[in-house]
Each structure stands twice: as structure tokens, then as C-alpha cells.
Amino acid sequence: MADPAGSDRRAHLRGPHRYAYGRYTGGADPLAPPVDLRAAVDRLGQEVMEGSSPSQALQELLRQGIDGRTGLDELTRQLWERRRDLQRRTNFDGTLQEVRRLLERALEAERTALQPQAGDDARFREMQLDALPSDTGGAVRELSAYDWQSAEARQAYQDIQDLLGRELLEQRFSGMKEALQQATPQDVARIKDMLSDLNQLLEHHRDGQDTTAEFERFMQQHGEFFPEQPSSTDELVDILAERSAAAQRLMNSMTPEQRAELAALTEQAFGDPQLAAQLAELDAQLQGLRPGGDWDGRSRVRGKGADPMGLGEATRALQELGRLDALAEQLGQSYPGARLDDIDLDALREALGSQASADARALADLERELRGQGLLTRAPDGSLMLSPKALRRLGEAALADVVESLGSRAGQRQTRRSGATGEPTGASRPWAHGDTEAWDVPRTLLNATVRRAGGDTRPLDVTDVEVVDTERRTRAAVALCVDTSWSMVQEGRWVPMKRTALALHHLVSTRFRNDELALITFGRTAEEVELGNLVALEGAWMQGTNLHHALLLAGRHLRRFPDATPVVLVVTDGEPTAHLESDGTPHFSYPPDPRTIAATVEEIDRLTGRSAAFTFFVLGEDPRLVAFLDTLARRCGGRVVAPSLDGLSAEVVADYLRTRR
Known part of the structure; x- marks a missing residue:
């Protein structure tokens, strides 16, 4: 779709055809x-x-x-x-204002016509006019049987009746107000016939009868009243019920006085009370067929705007408000x-x-x-839940950030391809049947050149081939223990901790698949968790840093893989303040209970006896924590690292790689 007025418009002539090109204006860019x-x-x-x-x-x-x-x-x-x-x-008083204006014109013209007349009849008529009810609806209703003496007054009253008829029909049927500008008695008769047939159709539909044929006959006879051209009885009901509900909400939005006036005026629509009765029957049937519609007025609004609206226009406004809601x-x-x-x-x-x-x-x-x-x-x-696929994507992004921070050396490690049996040693050896290692191309070509220099004319022989020599990779069992106490949340360490777990998990699952990684959280108690549960873990206010329980779970994980190198990585921001009692219940104390410290050290010693490699990552600047972890590191031969929050993931991954080497 081209914009004929756009500044980017271009024209192209080709034979008898002319093409115009311009900025697309049909909505969002399809490309x-x-x-x-x-x-x-x-x-x-x-x-x-x-x-x-x-x-x-x-x-x-x-x-x-x-x-x-x-x-x-x-x-x-x-x-x-x-x-x-x-x-x-929006101002819903437009119809009533117009009726009042026409009524005043009719009364003024009638009084003007009566004033020069002599006789009791003229005086009696003036008394009738003076005794009219003060409300507009009551006055119009009483004047329905009045014999007007003024042609101008009679026409003004007729205009009131026509206006009311057009507005009431416009409320229910789109476009009726314009179509009935010069309504004749024959037009009113056709509308009453249509309403009668419509109410009968809806009654049969409500009773569960098959109205397919009846609907087709109805549309053939009265289709001019329905520009929407519904294709079934249900679709017709949907269209009419929406407008009828909006008309009901309009009534609910009016003041009690306005509702009373309008109720009285509807009887005078086209001067035929039967029309109002048919419309009331239609509204009742529609509400019964669509009871779930907005009949009570969730979109109720007091119309006090600057633009007076007729009933039909106000109903359309209420329809739009309902759709917006x-x-x-x-x-x-x-x-x-x-x-x-x-x-x-x-x-x-x-x-x-x-x-x-x-x-x-x-x-x-x-x-x-x-x-x-x-x-x-x-x-x-x-x-x-985030699926494993989504977690892999998050882990990939976390590891990419780690690689970038580690520099080019770590980046090379991530992308290097290794032989099937392990890491390259830097040497090569003759190929043997069953080898799948990469060829050492320079050594292979050198062997072929030497052989050909001895008189052998074959370009390449299997005996020339040498492959990259590798050594079997060391399998590692890794326990990553992460502190999930409330201080981790409070001090903004929650997300860096999770990103660390994501990065390490992704590295192990994609580059070191023989390794076994356990993710262990510890607060008041400890738990071995899946990556998805750790990522989705919500911070909860609970006191306790149970490193003792975490080390117990780490030991259980390491014992599952006795042939693997044991590695324990601990991320924490506080001293141990909880431990498990002999019956398995957690005991919390702050300042730390000596029994908590003793239980934690005892488990450190037990894991040290299994040759576990320890690294403690201390977050924050608590001198008591630093001193305690330094003591533990010296006791178990481990390391203490104090990374920044931004550098935590890189430090943990780098330490894992260092330990494996």
C-alpha cells in the first residue's frame, strides 16, 4: 500500500502501466x-x-x-x-433537550394562535396548556390527544413523535435514524411488521426450534434494516443484543428524573404506543437469549460532556465504551x-x-x-516453569559473560575441540586401527616426504599418518554450595549467585560432560536442587547459614563417584550459624554456637580425608567471615577468593578449570 502523499514516493512507467511506490501505510511493517x-x-x-x-x-x-x-x-x-x-x-441529554425545544415551540405557537380567538373554547384550551405536567414526558403524553389549532404547533408535536421513533429505532438498529428522516405511516407499518416477525423468530429460537429457514425468509423480507448482514439467527442475536445492552446501560446512566421522562416519551414514538411495546418485548427476549451480556452497566457513565447526543448516538457511545472496557x-x-x-x-x-x-x-x-x-x-x-532449553540459553549467556571477563585464554578453551579420548599432550603417535583423534597434519606430510625421498613413489600411505596424542581426561565430581540466606538477597548477591550456578552448570554440561555437578543451597537447612529450581528460587526471610548441612550433602555427592576428583566450591557471605543435630533437626544460634563451628570443621576434615579440593568464595567484607574461612582453607589446603559481585561467576569458573588441570 503506497502513500500517495508521502515524501518518499517514486513513480515508474512501463508500457501502458504506471506504478507508484511510497512508504507503507497499512499498519505495522510486514517485513x-x-x-x-x-x-x-x-x-x-x-x-x-x-x-x-x-x-x-x-x-x-x-x-x-x-x-x-x-x-x-x-x-x-x-x-x-x-x-x-x-x-x-459525551452528554446523553441530547434527545430530551431536543424534545423540550420542540415542545416549547409547539406550546408557544399554540398560545399565539389561541390568544386572538374569542370564546370559551379558546380559554379552555389555554387552561389545558397551563395545567400540563411540569416534566417533559408527562406533558408530551397528555398532549397526545390534544386537538392543535396551530399548524405550526401540530407540526412541532409531530416532529417530537418522529424524533422519538427514529431515536428509539436507532438505539436497536444501525442507520435507522437517517433512513426514517421523512417517515410515512407506511414506513411505520413496515417497521412494526419487521418487529413482529423479529420477535416471533427470536421466540422460536429461544424455544430451541430450527430457525434456519425462518431466518432466511426474515432476511429476504427485512434485510434492509440490517446493514451488518448477519448470516444466522445467532449472529443476528449477537448484533442486536450488544446494542440493546448498550441502550439499557444508557438508561442506567441517566438520572431517575431523566429515566422517568424518557419512559413516558417512548410511548409517543411515531404516535404509536404499540411500537414501544414491541421494542420492550425485543429487549426482554434479547436479554433472555444473552444473559451474560453487560446489561447492568459495568460501563456506566454519567454523560455530562459538552456534546449533547441523541439516544442512538449515545447508545453507540455506550457500545464503544463497553468494547473499550x-x-x-x-x-x-x-x-x-x-x-x-x-x-x-x-x-x-x-x-x-x-x-x-x-x-x-x-x-x-x-x-x-x-x-x-x-x-x-x-x-x-x-x-x-523455564524449560531445560531455556535454562541452557540462560547458561550459555552467563558463560559467555564469564568467557569475556576471563579474557582470550578462557575464550579459546571454550571453543577448542578436543580428541575423543582426552586433552592433547603436545606430542603425536602413529595411527592405529580404531583411533579417532585428529591427524597431526605436519608430521603426516613430513613422513610421506621422507618416504618418497627413499624411492617410494606412493603419494600417501597409511603408515605415514600420525595422530594427535591425548591423555585421558580427569573426571571431576563437583559440589557447588551456594548460600541462600536472607543476607544474600538483602545485599544484592542473589542474582550473581544464580548466574554463577548457570555458568558453571552450562560449562560442565557442554564441555565436560563426564564431570558430575551437584548444586547445593544452604540457609537454615541445605538441599541439593536442580538448576531450574535454583534459578526460580525466591528469597525468603529465614535466619541461618547451615554450611555443615551443605558439606554433608556435598560429601554424599562425592561418594557417588569414587573414581572422580572431588571438588567443593563454597559461595557464602556469612559465618556458619546453623548445623544439624543428631536427630536431623537444624539448630540456629547467633553469634555462632561453638557446636556449630565444631560440626562444620569436622565435616571439612572428613572431606579433606577424601582429598577434596576446596575453594571458598567470600562475599562482602565481614572480617570475622574472612578470618574463619582463612582458617578453614589452611586446615584443608584450600583457597579463599574474595571476588566482586560482577566477577563472582568468572572466579568460580576459572577455579573449576584450574582444579581440573
Whole structure:
């Protein structure tokens, strides 16, 4: 779609045809790239690691938007802004004001005509006019049988009846007000026939009868009254029920005095009380067929704006307000089972434009892709979880940050390919049947050259081939013990701790698959957890740093793999303040109980006896903690590292690599 007035317009002539090129104005760019799933997973992971549940993280992502796409919050704000604008300019008193104006004109013209007349009849008529009820509805109703003496007054009263008829029909049927500008008695008769047939059709439909044929006959006879051209009875009911509900909400939005006036006036529509009765029957049938509609007025609003509206126009305004409210509810996603696929994109386009609809569709596509590509899964309890695929993506990103901080040497290690049996030794050896190591190309070519110099003319022989010599990799059993006490959350160490676990887990699972990694959390008690549970772990206020329990679990993990090199990595920001009693219950004390210190040291000694390599990563600047860990390190031959929060992941990964070497 070209923009004929756009500054970028270009014209091209080819034969008899002329082509115009310009900026696309049909909405969102159809060639725009889709939302980046990797960026979405990174955002989700960050939210989850900061303590949000995956469901909350996804909701926050959709609320804020991504990749330049407007989020649900901004779309909702725009909807409410449009709603406020509509309310500010809406005045539902337009029909009543027009009726009052016509009534005053009729009474003034009638009094003017009666004044020069002599006789009791003229005086009696003046008394009738003076005794009219003060409310407009009552006055119009009483004048229905009055014999007007003034042609101008009679016409003004007739205009009141026609206006009321047109407005009442416009409330229920779109376009009727304009079509009935010069309504004749024959037009009114046709409308009454249509309403009679419509009420009969709806009655049969309500009773469960098959109304297919009856609906087709109805549309053939009365289709001119329904520009929407419904295709079935149900669709016809949906169209009429929406407008009827809006008309009911309009009545609810009026003052009691206005409702009373309007109720009295409706009987005078086209001067035929039967028309109002048929419309009332129609409203009742529609409410019975669609009881779940907004009949009571969730969209109720007091119309006090500057623009008086007729009943039909005000009903359309109430319809629009109802649609805006429904859209706001869909965008809010606060009801059970909410999905972005629930959003009515066509209604959103009408309300806010094509770009808003395109943004909402992009967000819905993102949610669908996150689920469809297995990045979000359901736990047995029904809650949303990051899938292993998403965790691998987060681990990859965390490890990439570590590699960058470690420098080129660590980066080379991550990308280097090793032989199937282990690490290169720097030497080579003759190829033997079954070897799968990489060829040592320089040695192989040198062997072939020497052989050919001796007179052998073959270009290459199997005896020339030498392969890179490797040594068997050392298998490691690694226990990463991370402190999850409240101080880790309070001091901003929660996310760096999780990113450390992600990076190490990804490194082990992708580059050192023979190694065995256990993730152990410790607060008041300790627990061996899966990566997904650690990433989604929420901080909880609970006192206790039970390093003793964590070391017990670490020892259990190391004993599972007696042939592997034992490695224990401890990340903590506080002294041990809890230990397990002999019956398995945790004991907490601050300052630390000597029994807690003794139990922790005893477990350190037990693991040291199994030749475990220890590294303690101390966070914060607690001198008591530093002194305690220094003592433990000297006792077990381990190391103490005091990294910054930004450098924690790199230090842990580098220490793991150093220990393996």
C-alpha cells in the first residue's frame, strides 16, 4: 500500500502501466523481523533470577513489551485515555433537550394562535396548556390527544413523535435514524411488521426450534434494516443484543428524573404506543437469549460532556465504551486462564489503530512461540516453569559473560575441540586401527616426504599418518554450595549467585560432560536442587547459614563417584550459624554456637580425608567471615577468593578449570 502523499514516493512507467511506490501505510511493517526469542528468554531469566515466578516474569515481559513493541500496559493506558476523551465529550441529554425545544415551540405557537380567538373554547384550551405536567414526558403524553389549532404547533408535536421513533429505532438498529428522516405511516407499518416477525423468530429460537429457514425468509423480507448482514439467527442475536445492552446501560446512566421522562416519551414514538411495546418485548427476549451480556452497566457513565447526543448516538457511545472496557480486561490478563489470544485484534485496531493491533499480535506470537518451542513448560502442579532449553540459553549467556571477563585464554578453551579420548599432550603417535583423534597434519606430510625421498613413489600411505596424542581426561565430581540466606538477597548477591550456578552448570554440561555437578543451597537447612529450581528460587526471610548441612550433602555427592576428583566450591557471605543435630533437626544460634563451628570443621576434615579440593568464595567484607574461612582453607589446603559481585561467576569458573588441570 503506497502513500500517495508521502515524501518518499517514486513513480515508474512501463508500457501502458504506471506504478507508484511510497512508504507503507497499512499498519505495522510486514517485513519487520519477529520478536527475538533469545532476548525474550534473557529477559525472562533475569526476572526469574531476581525472584519472580516464570508466570510473573512472562506477564511482566508482556506488560512492558520488547524489541520496540508496545506492551500491554501502554496499550491499556491508551485505551483508558480514549475512554476518558469519550466520556468528557459525551452528554446523553441530547434527545430530551431536543424534545423540550420542540415542545416549547409547539406550546408557544399554540398560545399565539389561541390568544386572538374569542370564546370559551379558546380559554379552555389555554387552561389545558397551563395545567400540563411540569416534566417533559408527562406533558408530551397528555398532549397526545390534544386537538392543535396551530399548524405550526401540530407540526412541532409531530416532529417530537418522529424524533422519538427514529431515536428509539436507532438505539436497536444501525442507520435507522437517517433512513426514517421523512417517515410515512407506511414506513411505520413496515417497521412494526419487521418487529413482529423479529420477535416471533427470536421466540422460536429461544424455544430451541430450527430457525434456519425462518431466518432466511426474515432476511429476504427485512434485510434492509440490517446493514451488518448477519448470516444466522445467532449472529443476528449477537448484533442486536450488544446494542440493546448498550441502550439499557444508557438508561442506567441517566438520572431517575431523566429515566422517568424518557419512559413516558417512548410511548409517543411515531404516535404509536404499540411500537414501544414491541421494542420492550425485543429487549426482554434479547436479554433472555444473552444473559451474560453487560446489561447492568459495568460501563456506566454519567454523560455530562459538552456534546449533547441523541439516544442512538449515545447508545453507540455506550457500545464503544463497553468494547473499550472489554479490551482493557483482555489486555489486563487478570482473569483465570487468560491468554493473549483472547484479545480481539479487530476491535483493538478500530480503537487504537493498526500499529496497536500489530503490537498485540506480536506479543501473542511471542507467548505462543515461547510455549511452542518448549521454552516454557508446565510443572506437575500446573505452574509455569523455564524449560531445560531455556535454562541452557540462560547458561550459555552467563558463560559467555564469564568467557569475556576471563579474557582470550578462557575464550579459546571454550571453543577448542578436543580428541575423543582426552586433552592433547603436545606430542603425536602413529595411527592405529580404531583411533579417532585428529591427524597431526605436519608430521603426516613430513613422513610421506621422507618416504618418497627413499624411492617410494606412493603419494600417501597409511603408515605415514600420525595422530594427535591425548591423555585421558580427569573426571571431576563437583559440589557447588551456594548460600541462600536472607543476607544474600538483602545485599544484592542473589542474582550473581544464580548466574554463577548457570555458568558453571552450562560449562560442565557442554564441555565436560563426564564431570558430575551437584548444586547445593544452604540457609537454615541445605538441599541439593536442580538448576531450574535454583534459578526460580525466591528469597525468603529465614535466619541461618547451615554450611555443615551443605558439606554433608556435598560429601554424599562425592561418594557417588569414587573414581572422580572431588571438588567443593563454597559461595557464602556469612559465618556458619546453623548445623544439624543428631536427630536431623537444624539448630540456629547467633553469634555462632561453638557446636556449630565444631560440626562444620569436622565435616571439612572428613572431606579433606577424601582429598577434596576446596575453594571458598567470600562475599562482602565481614572480617570475622574472612578470618574463619582463612582458617578453614589452611586446615584443608584450600583457597579463599574474595571476588566482586560482577566477577563472582568468572572466579568460580576459572577455579573449576584450574582444579581440573
